[in-house]
Amino acid sequence: MRKASITLKLNGVSRRVEVAANDTLLEVLREKLGVKTAKIGCDRGDCGTCTVLMDGRTVRACLVLAMEAEGTRIETVEGLSKNGGTPLQKAFVKRNSFQCGFCAPGVTLSATELLRRNPRPSRHEIQEAIGGNLCRCTGYLPIIEAIEDAAGGKD
Amino acid sequence: MPRTTAKNGKKTAQPALPVGRHGLKLSLPPDADSAPKGAKAASREGLRSVGKSSQRVDGWEKVSGVAQFVDDIEFGPGLLYAALVESPHAHARILRVDTKAAEAVAGVVRVLTGKDFPFKFGLYMKDRYVFAQDRVRFVGEQVAAVVAWDAKTALRAARLVKVDYEELPPILDPMTALEDGADLIHPELGDYPHVPWFFPKAKTNVAHWRKTRKGDAAKGFKDADVVLEDTYTVPRYAHCAIEVHGAVGLYDNSGRLTVWTASQSPFTQRNLFAEALSPLGLTHKDVRVVTPYIGGGFGGKAGVSMEILGAAIAAKVQGHPVKVLWSRAQEFVNTYQRQGVVAKIKLGAKKDGTITALEHKLYWDAGAYVEYGANVVNAAGLSASGPYRVDNLHIDSVCVYTNLPPGGPYRGFGYSEFMFGLESHVTRMAQKLKMDPVEFRRKNAIKEGDILPYGAAMNPTGIQEAIDKVAAEIEWGRAVPSKDARKAVGKSLVLFWKSPAMPPNASSSAFLKFNEDASLNILVSGMELGQGLLTAMAQVASEILSVPVSKIRVETPDTDRNPYEWQTVGSHVTWGCGNAVLKAAVDAREQIFDLVERSLHLDRASLYLEDSAVKSRNKPGWSLPLKSFVIAGIQVEDHTYKGGPIMGRGVFMPEFSSAISDPETGQGGHPNVHYTTGAAGVVVSVDRETGKVRILKATLAVDVGRAINPGLVDQQVIGGLLQGFATALYEDMRFDAKGRIMNANFSDYKIPTALDIPDKTVPIIVEVPQPDGPFGARGVGEHTMIPAAPLIANAVEDAVGARIKSMPVTAEKIALALRKGA
Numbered sequence: 001m002r003k004a005s006i007t008l009k010l011n012g013v014s015r016r017v018e019v020a021a022n023d024t025l026l027e028v029l030r031e032k033l034g035v036k037t038a039k040i041g042c043d044r045g046d047c048g049t050c051t052v053l054m055d056g057r058t059v060r061a062c063l064v065l066a067m068e069a070e071g072t073r074i075e076t077v078e079g080l081s082k083n084g085g086t087p088l089q090k091a092f093v094k095r096n097s098f099q100c101g102f103c104a105p106g107v108t109l110s111a112t113e114l115l116r117r118n119p120r121p122s123r124h125e126i127q128e129a130i131g132g133n134l135c136r137c138t139g140y141l142p143i144i145e146a147i148e149d150a151a152g153g154k155d
Numbered sequence: 156m157p158r159t160t161a162k163n164g165k166k167t168a169q170p171a172l173p174v175g176r177h178g179l180k181l182s183l184p185p186d187a188d189s190a191p192k193g194a195k196a197a198s199r200e201g202l203r204s205v206g207k208s209s210q211r212v213d214g215w216e217k218v219s220g221v222a223q224f225v226d227d228i229e230f231g232p233g234l235l236y237a238a239l240v241e242s243p244h245a246h247a248r249i250l251r252v253d254t255k256a257a258e259a260v261a262g263v264v265r266v267l268t269g270k271d272f273p274f275k276f277g278l279y280m281k282d283r284y285v286f287a288q289d290r291v292r293f294v295g296e297q298v299a300a301v302v303a304w305d306a307k308t309a310l311r312a313a314r315l316v317k318v319d320y321e322e323l324p325p326i327l328d329p330m331t332a333l334e335d336g337a338d339l340i341h342p343e344l345g346d347y348p349h350v351p352w353f354f355p356k357a358k359t360n361v362a363h364w365r366k367t368r369k370g371d372a373a374k375g376f377k378d379a380d381v382v383l384e385d386t387y388t389v390p391r392y393a394h395c396a397i398e399v400h401g402a403v404g405l406y407d408n409s410g411r412l413t414v415w416t417a418s419q420s421p422f423t424q425r426n427l428f429a430e431a432l433s434p435l436g437l438t439h440k441d442v443r444v445v446t447p448y449i450g451g452g453f454g455g456k457a458g459v460s461m462e463i464l465g466a467a468i469a470a471k472v473q474g475h476p477v478k479v480l481w482s483r484a485q486e487f488v489n490t491y492q493r494q495g496v497v498a499k500i501k502l503g504a505k506k507d508g509t510i511t512a513l514e515h516k517l518y519w520d521a522g523a524y525v526e527y528g529a530n531v532v533n534a535a536g537l538s539a540s541g542p543y544r545v546d547n548l549h550i551d552s553v554c555v556y557t558n559l560p561p562g563g564p565y566r567g568f569g570y571s572e573f574m575f576g577l578e579s580h581v582t583r584m585a586q587k588l589k590m591d592p593v594e595f596r597r598k599n600a601i602k603e604g605d606i607l608p609y610g611a612a613m614n615p616t617g618i619q620e621a622i623d624k625v626a627a628e629i630e631w632g633r634a635v636p637s638k639d640a641r642k643a644v645g646k647s648l649v650l651f652w653k654s655p656a657m658p659p660n661a662s663s664s665a666f667l668k669f670n671e672d673a674s675l676n677i678l679v680s681g682m683e684l685g686q687g688l689l690t691a692m693a694q695v696a697s698e699i700l701s702v703p704v705s706k707i708r709v710e711t712p713d714t715d716r717n718p719y720e721w722q723t724v725g726s727h728v729t730w731g732c733g734n735a736v737l738k739a740a741v742d743a744r745e746q747i748f749d750l751v752e753r754s755l756h757l758d759r760a761s762l763y764l765e766d767s768a769v770k771s772r773n774k775p776g777w778s779l780p781l782k783s784f785v786i787a788g789i790q791v792e793d794h795t796y797k798g799g800p801i802m803g804r805g806v807f808m809p810e811f812s813s814a815i816s817d818p819e820t821g822q823g824g825h826p827n828v829h830y831t832t833g834a835a836g837v838v839v840s841v842d843r844e845t846g847k848v849r850i851l852k853a854t855l856a857v858d859v860g861r862a863i864n865p866g867l868v869d870q871q872v873i874g875g876l877l878q879g880f881a882t883a884l885y886e887d888m889r890f891d892a893k894g895r896i897m898n899a900n901f902s903d904y905k906i907p908t909a910l911d912i913p914d915k916t917v918p919i920i921v922e923v924p925q926p927d928g929p930f931g932a933r934g935v936g937e938h939t940m941i942p943a944a945p946l947i948a949n950a951v952e953d954a955v956g957a958r959i960k961s962m963p964v965t966a967e968k969i970a971l972a973l974r975k976g977a
Contacts, residue, residue, distance in 0.1 A: 017173030036227040037220035039450070042395045042483040046901035049397050077220035085219060093214040096866060099874065100399045101217025102224060102450025127909040133903065136395055136451045137685045139873035140909040141916060 006070040010035070011079030019066035026050045026061035029076070037077040037105035041115075043136070048133035051106035052076050058113050060132075077105040080112065088112060091146040099137035107133045111147045122149055169270035173519040204697035205930045206934040208706050209865030213448075213683060213691045222448045224944065225401045225417045226289075226480055226643065234403075235264055235477040237468050239311035239485070240299035240316040245325035245342070245558040245894030249289055249298065249318060256315040257301050262308040265472055266316065268299040272467050276431040277526025278423065278458045280349035280362065280735055281847035282341060284816055285431065285467045290372050292322070292340055293870070294895045300479075303471055305388070315972040317547045325894045326971045329555035330497060330519045332360040340523065340556040344722035350658070354531055362521060363554035365531040366535025367608045367821035375512025375547025379503030381587045387500065387576030388961040389944075391520065392493040392564055395906050398450020404463025404475040410436070414466045418427060419457045420722035421446045421681045421712045424909045427459045428466040434970020435470050445713045452684040454564030457724045460490045473747035482851045487899035491563025494889065495520040496535075496598075498576035507600045508590050508613070512547035515539040515571055521554045528562035529554045535569030536657035538820060540608050541577045542618055542652035542832050543599045548608055550821075560895050564724060570653045571944070573960055575883075578649040578945030583958070587718050590951075593631055593648050597622055600650060601832070610822045614829040616651065617858035617923035621834040624919050626853040629836040640845055643953025644851070648836040649943040651804070654827035655725030655934060659812035663731040664718035666741040667696060669785035673797035675702055677739070680712035680720035681732035686936050687867040691729050692736045694863050701764040717802075726831065726934030729863060731807055733929035737806030753777065754789040754797040806960045809927075829925055831933050833857035835876070835942040837913075841954040846969030848884060849914070856919035857938055859932035865920055872918035872939045879905045887963050 002021045007014060010033060017032050025073075026043075029035040029052070041049035043062050050061040053075035071116050088111055091097075098104045107130050114121055114129035121129065126147045135143065170758040216222045232846075254266040272285035287298045299316050303309035326332045326340060337360060339348070344887035345357025353363045355590070376382055404413045412432070421444040429439045449456055462863055464479045521528045536552025567573070597619065605613045625648055626632075633646040638776040668680040676960055677696055678682045683689045689709040697704045713718070722733055744764060751769050759774040769779040783789075788798035816824035835855040839848050855872045862868045885905055889897040898904040924931025944962055952958045959974035 026188065028457075036223070039224070039398065040226060040480075041399070042901055044483070044900065044902075046483075047397055056549050081219035081221070081511065085215070089218045093199045093210060096208075096214060096687075098213050098217050099687070100396075100398070100449060100451045101213070101685065102396075102448075104217050105220050108218070127912075130909045132908070134395075134397055134906060134908065136397055136453070136878065136906065137874050138870065139706075139875075139877035139916065140907075140912050141873050142870060144909065 008069045008071065009073045011075060015127060021067065023066040024062055025064040025066050025069050029061055029068040030064060035076050039102060039105065048110070048116065049103050049106045051109045051133060053109050053113060056108050056113070056116070075109070077108055079089040079107065086112070087102060088115060088147065088150040091150040095142050095146040095149065097138065097146045099140040103133055107135065107143055109146060156776055158602045166737070168933055178535040180356045184186065203429070204694045204699070204704055205236060205863050206861070206865065207694070209690065211687055211693060212693050212709060213235035213689055222506060224448050224450050225400055225403065225415050228403070230403060230449065230476040233475050234307040235302050235475050236342070237300045237302045237305060237464065237470055237477055237479045238306070238713070239297045240313050241319065242287065242296040242298055244291055244320055244322055245294050245327070246323040247291050247320035247321065249287060249291060250319060251319040252299055254299065256313040256317065257415060260308060260312040261317065263301055263303045263312045265302040267302070267468060267471055271471060274431045274434065276427050276459065276463055278427065279530045279875055280353055280526045281345055282347045282525040283526050285463050293309070295485065295560060295953060296523065297464065297480060297489065299309045300468055301591055302468060302477055307444045318695050325558035327557055327559060327890065327894050328524055328622065329520045329557060331556050332555045332901060333518065336838035338698035340558060348550035352533065353817050360556040361553060363532055365533045365552040365647065365821065366819055367536055367548060367550040368819070369822070370547035370609055372514055372547045372549035376501070378505070379511045380506045382501065382503045382589055383580065383584050384501040384684040384711070385580060385960065387498045387579060389496045389498070389572050389575055390962060391559070392494045392565060392882050392886055393487050393888055393904060394453040394665050396453060396455055397905050399481040400456065400490055401478070401480040403471025403476050403478045404465040406473045408467040408474050411441055411443070411468060411471065412437055412466060413445065414462065414469070415447065415945040416462045416465065417447070417449045417456055418446045418462060419452045419684060419724060421682070421714050422719050423722045424459050424462055425714045430928050432466060432470055435837045443713070443715045444580060446682060446711055447538040449682070449684060450556055450709055452501055453566045453947060454568065454724060455490050457564050457722055467682035470580065481804065483901070484899040487904065488560050488896055491565070492522065492560050493565035494522065494531060494562035494572065496572045497571055499591070500576050500579055500580045502584050504584055506588065507720060508588055508595050508806045509598045510543060510545055511976045513540060514571070515544045517578065519554050519562070520557050520559060521550070522557055522559045524561040524623070525554055525556065527564060529562055530656055533579065534794040535573050537578065537609055537826055538652070539573050540655060541574065542601045542650045542830070544601050544605045544675065559890060566875065567653065567941045568656050568937060571879065571941045574941050575944040575948065578942065579948050579960065582949045583648070592621065596650055608821065609816060609824060609826060613768055614925060616830070616832045616833040617803060617921035617925045618834065621832065621856035621858060621921050622648070622650070623835040624856045624921070625854055626832040626919055629852060631836070631839050637836065637840060642840045642845060643954040644838065644840050645950040645952070646836065646838050647834045647836060647949035647953055648948060649942045649945045650832070650834050651938055652830045652832045653726070653938050653941060654830045655727035657721065657727060659814045659826065660808060661731070662806065662808040663728070665732065665735040665805045666718055667736070667739040667743050669743070671782065671786045673781035673785055674706040675700070675703060675708070677707060677709045677736060679732050679736060680714070680717045680893055681728040684723060686871065687864060688728055690948030691863045692888040693735065695736045696740040697731050698748040698930070699737065699744055702767050726936040726938065727967070729887065729932050730925070730928050730934050733932060734807035735805040739803035739956065742805060743801050743803030750784070750789060751820060754791050759773065802899050816948045819906040829933050831858060831937060831938050833921065835946055837950050838947045839947070839950040839967065841951055843955060843973060844970070846973065848947065848966065848969070850880060852917065853913040854913045854917040855918060855939055856921050856941065857935050858921040858923050859935045861922050862935035863930065863932050864919050869919055871920040871936050873916050875936070875939025876906050876916060876943055877912060879940035881943040883947040883962060883964055885963055885965060943944065
């Protein structure tokens with residue numbers, strides 16, 4: 001299997017890592033770069049639990065080859081959580097938005113992307129933005145309401 | 156005359172308790188101050204932590220991404236990976252397993268087969284094997300495992316294991332399996348060890364037959380003015396927790412086996428691992444199970460399924476941790492599935508709406524192994540009357556082996572399954588009687604003191620209040636015209652009930668330790684599944700000890716560190732584990748009062764706890780902060796110290812419960828500790844052309860006895876209803892004619908997304924206290940899913956007149972029914 005070194009910016013820090021041609025970004029993040037918030041849920045792009053931000057856009061890390069990440073900026077929840085977290089994360093905590101919490105990192109990144117692009121989303125836009133992140137516990141409502149709180153500037 | 160269990164002379168676990176507003180004994184400890192006495196006990200006033208919607212103690216841990224799940228734990232470069240060789244056949248004899256080619260692959264450490272583990276295991280019936288022995292019984296069953304230094308090599312080598320099979324005809328539905336002369340799926344069934352309340356029929360495919368007989372059903376039907384009979388079918392369903400099952404086992408060179416699992420049941424797993432592997436010389440003290448956070452359970456991670464592989468394989472590669480992690484496809488196939496059921500219902504009623512008799516026959520597609528699933532069948536067989544007073548009752552709940560994946564527990568544990576037929580049927584009976592279906596339910600709904608199907612008395616219930624509140628919320632009786640001529644609006648209201656299904660001696664325990672700053676660590680083995688158990692336990696201890704929830708840490712279990720809990724299933728831990736924590740907190744409080752009395756010579760009866768300090772009613776203004784002595788002790792006149800670390804201990808066992816009864820009637824035991832009851836309603840719109848259903852409003856009122864954290868109860872309602880609506884509207888597992896699953900992924904087995912939620916969901920909490928619950932609490936969790944399916948079926952009929960008698964009630968079925976009707 002061919003290997004190559006890639007360099008990417010992970011949560012603002014430059015990282016160099018050796019990857020195989022068939023390694024996914026998810027495998028490299030979890031096994032070589034210490035990122036555990038991107039989870040394995042289906043390994044085929046259905047569930048959204050491996051969502052990360054690549055150059056500001058959400059991607060499913062299980063569907064991206066690690067080599068495609070060369071030179072990109074990757075953001076994960078580890079990066080958002082310093083210094084007490086973002087207003088969105090605070091809204092999630094306040095609303096008790098998550099139950100088991102397994103989908104939380106993916107949902108957080110999808111909602112983060114939404115709020116950066118559209119600071120005042122409608123409820124339907126929120127539902128669309130997190131529509132690719134499956135959650136089996138919450139019925140989504142406490143998550144949607146927290147995103148509305150964060151968008152409305154409530155904290 | 157309504158009677159409570161306590162007044163019945165049956166022993167409850169809580170002695171001498173204060174009396175609440177319903178005249179019941181409440182499980183509130185007699186603290187001079189913090190536990191309000193008398194009528195005040197059942198009110199919210201006077202409670203400082205219980206009844207508040209406090210923030211989750213695990214909230215930031217999960218939102219920040221710090222929370223670890225089993226696959227997130229690092230085991231270093233010594234970690235091995237196992238990949239499974241699985242049966243491609245639903246039923247076949249194994250003739251030969253050739254592992255040579257796989258063993259020759261570079262990086263492969265070991266190839267293991269059934270020969271390495273001639274052991275059976277199982278929770279209630281030992282009918283399952285670590286690896287298939289001479290026969291495979293479902294597609295996907297584990298036949299061998301390849302252990303390698305990396306996951307990809309293990310997977311590649313697993314494909315090189317050659318297994319020769321002799322195919323046998325598979326049996327894929329329970330009615331075929333019940334036919335005379337049907338092939339036997341387990342020819343040795345008669346030899347399998349099982350709990351005494353199971354009744355397998357040797358030399359048949361019947362693994363268990365729960366019979367419940369009460370009154371005289373034949374006479375009841377004779378007395379009826381209307382008798383209605385029909386059959387309802389429910390397919391199999393998948394839990395679809397977003398985290399797949401995983402286990403990492405390490406059998407170290409000292410002979411210690413540690414298994415990290417994604418599980419609801421650490422102690423049950425320890426017990427079953429130790430039992431199954433005892434031929435290797437392991438005893439319980441050598442086995443440790445650690446369960447970090449799990450990414451959803453819903454019953455799918457209860458008991459032991461694939462985790463046995465992590466334990467067993469580890470035992471054969473001593474010195475190295477080995478990981479077994481399911482793929483999403485394996486998650487669909489080789490864990491537990493919710494069992495399908497064929498329900499034959501015959502209901503009799505008088506013109507005035509009185510139910511005179513019910514015959515409920517349930518034939519369960521229990522799958523290839525029923526070690527857990529048979530207890531789902533048992534639970535349904537004890538309670539398939541639904542929450543109704545039925546004097547003449549005849550229930551047969553039959554657990555049938557098939558060549559489909561093992562059935563097992565899934566949120567609702569039999570009740571989600573049988574309530575579809577029963578609550579559909581109840582509405583149809585009301586129609587036959589020309590009676591309002593809500594009025595019919597109100598008239599027959601069970602009351603406190605009514606005799607349950609197995610002969611014991613019903614616990615206190617707020618079901619009438621729940622009916623009233625739901626009826627008001629959906630404006631029952633007020634027709635809603637559709638604004639769109641292509642659509643019709645319909646409503647429905649149904650009831651639900653459920654009891655925990657657990658052995659009569661399922662116990663809970665808790666330790667509670669003070670730290671120097673009077674913060675607390677609580678050790679329990681109730682599992683945080685997402686429901687908020689850790690938070691609820693912190694609130695219970697906070698209430699007794701006056702320490703704020705923010706200063707209490709409760710963590711997920713490790714069987715070496717945390718005390719025993721049977722399993723986190725059946726919506727029983729708020730009640731059972733909550734009682735243990737309550738007792739541990741009272742134990743600690745009593746130690747504190749003892750110490751203050753003997754070292755400071757204060758009148759013990761005057762002492763109370765407030766704001767993390769001891770105070771005395773006799774000395775206003777005096778206060779002794781807990782942090783000054785809970786570790787260090789209290790210094791007395793001669794400069795010596797009295798006391799020492801304060802540690803509480805609590806144990807709870809439902810000592811009134813018994814599972815032994817007459818096998819022919821089910822009468823005589825007290826198998827169920829209590830029932831949680833309630834009512835739910837929906838308003839839907841149905842597209843007359845496409846059959847598509849939109850839920851305009853959903854509401855559910857549940858009598859939780861006492862909401863320890865009302866916000867978390869609301870969330871159970873919102874989440875559970877959506878999970879239920881998905882089973883009602885579009886989910887189901889599809890198998891082909893050879894027993895192969897056709898939709899083992901989220902593209903083909905669709906679960907709801909954020910776009911699929913009801914337009915509005917209204918949770919309603921009813922609180923009629925449970926006499927033996929902590930602060931009056933009883934279980935909630937599963938209950939919120941149970942009414943979803945009949946709600947949809949009844950509301951669809953109300954809207955467009957189509958009665959769908961098989962789940963799911965898909966748009967396709969509705970549209971076809973409308974076309975046929977037109």
